[in-house]
Amino acid sequence: MKKVLTFLLTLALALSLVACGSSGGQSQAGAQTDRGQQGESQGGAAGSAEDTLTVAFCQYANLNNWRVTQTNDMEATMKGAGYRYIYTDAGDDTAQQVSDLEDIIAQNPDYIVLAPREEKGYESVLAKAAEQGIIVITVDRDCEGEKATYIAANFIWESENCANYMIEQLGTTDPVNIVELTGTPGSTCAIERQKGFMDVVDQHDNYTVIASQVGDFSRTTSQTAMENLIQSYGDEIDVVYAHNDDNAIGALQAIKAAGLKPGEDILIYSVDGQRDALQAIVNGEMELSVLCSPYFGETVLEVINTLENGGSVEEYIQNPGKLYTAENAEACLDEAY
Numbered sequence: 001m002k003k004v005l006t007f008l009l010t011l012a013l014a015l016s017l018v019a020c021g022s023s024g025g026q027s028q029a030g031a032q033t034d035r036g037q038q039g040e041s042q043g044g045a046a047g048s049a050e051d052t053l054t055v056a057f058c059q060y061a062n063l064n065n066w067r068v069t070q071t072n073d074m075e076a077t078m079k080g081a082g083y084r085y086i087y088t089d090a091g092d093d094t095a096q097q098v099s100d101l102e103d104i105i106a107q108n109p110d111y112i113v114l115a116p117r118e119e120k121g122y123e124s125v126l127a128k129a130a131e132q133g134i135i136v137i138t139v140d141r142d143c144e145g146e147k148a149t150y151i152a153a154n155f156i157w158e159s160e161n162c163a164n165y166m167i168e169q170l171g172t173t174d175p176v177n178i179v180e181l182t183g184t185p186g187s188t189c190a191i192e193r194q195k196g197f198m199d200v201v202d203q204h205d206n207y208t209v210i211a212s213q214v215g216d217f218s219r220t221t222s223q224t225a226m227e228n229l230i231q232s233y234g235d236e237i238d239v240v241y242a243h244n245d246d247n248a249i250g251a252l253q254a255i256k257a258a259g260l261k262p263g264e265d266i267l268i269y270s271v272d273g274q275r276d277a278l279q280a281i282v283n284g285e286m287e288l289s290v291l292c293s294p295y296f297g298e299t300v301l302e303v304i305n306t307l308e309n310g311g312s313v314e315e316y317i318q319n320p321g322k323l324y325t326a327e328n329a330e331a332c333l334d335e336a337y
């Protein structure tokens with residue numbers, strides 16, 4: 001039974017290790033523009049002012065490449081479609097994001113695209129939007145409250161793949177000590193990336209998570225956290241499991257600064273598919289980054305078009321992912337952000 005399972009896992013892994021190139025079709029291309037200012041602006045040519053839709057994008061922060069890429073893609077796609085565009089950036093503060101939503105609702109847009117910071121805290125403001133007939137689409141993380149759909153990656157799949165790839169490399173007999181650097185506390189991706197990883201790791205006695213610290217999807221926070229972990233555990237650490245590439249790159253810097261060799265003394269597994277992570281894989285300093293695409297504009301556009309034409313949409317729309325490893329990272333550098 002165990003053999004069959006191992007075979008199936010290896011097969012699943014092999015299938016998800018797709019090469020790069022135009023035929024892959026796994027990542028959505030998105031035009032990039034300079035980051036938008038807060039406020040409202042008119043997009044490209046479309047019908048008269050009355051029949052132009054207004055779309056608001058409520059971003060929770062722009063603290064890393066992933067977020068900036070998401071923000072730029074959303075602005076370019078919505079303006080490219082000719083919509084009136086409202087944009088807010090809550091500066092990594094949930095209470096501020098709720099207040100941004102209040103301001104957006106006061107402007108009565110047709111749609112709100114919400115990238116929520118965490119899962120809780122938005123219920124009453126989303127009820128207000130619904131009362132006013134404003135359609136809400138959540139992107140990349142979910143939150144409680146009324147919405148038409150939730151578009152995101154499968155965080156459980158991402159984190160199971162981190163664990164499976166690690167197990168494929170390190171086996172099921174020798175003891176392996178892991179430190180985990182987590183994302184924004186209370187966010188869907190931090191909750192599920194921990195769960196998916198632990199569900200796999202818990203099946204093998206030789207793997208132990210010796211410490212877990214908040215990296216907050218930030219390079220500087222993660223670097224400091226990793227410095228402290230190296231001080232406490234030193235040579236005992238075999239693996240860093242990072243909830244995103246900023247956590248991974250921060251850890252990588254701390255490992256190097258401590259005179260240790262990433263890729264030899266400590267192996268790093270992560271999620272996002274950021275360019276710096278792919279480069280680290282090419283350099284032999286990271287093992288894996290699982291793609292979590294920051295491009296949502298095209299899917300949001302499809303949702304809006306479907307709803308405007310009287311159609312219905314699924315309550316969860318999944319963004320596809322894939323694995324970047326030493327086998328394909330170099331060939332994929334150009335598609336990374």
Ligand code: GYE
Pocket residue numbers: 064066067140141189217243244245271272292
């Ligand atoms: O992994 C990270 C970003 O919510 C899925 O947030 C997203 C995560 C992504 O800041 O880089």
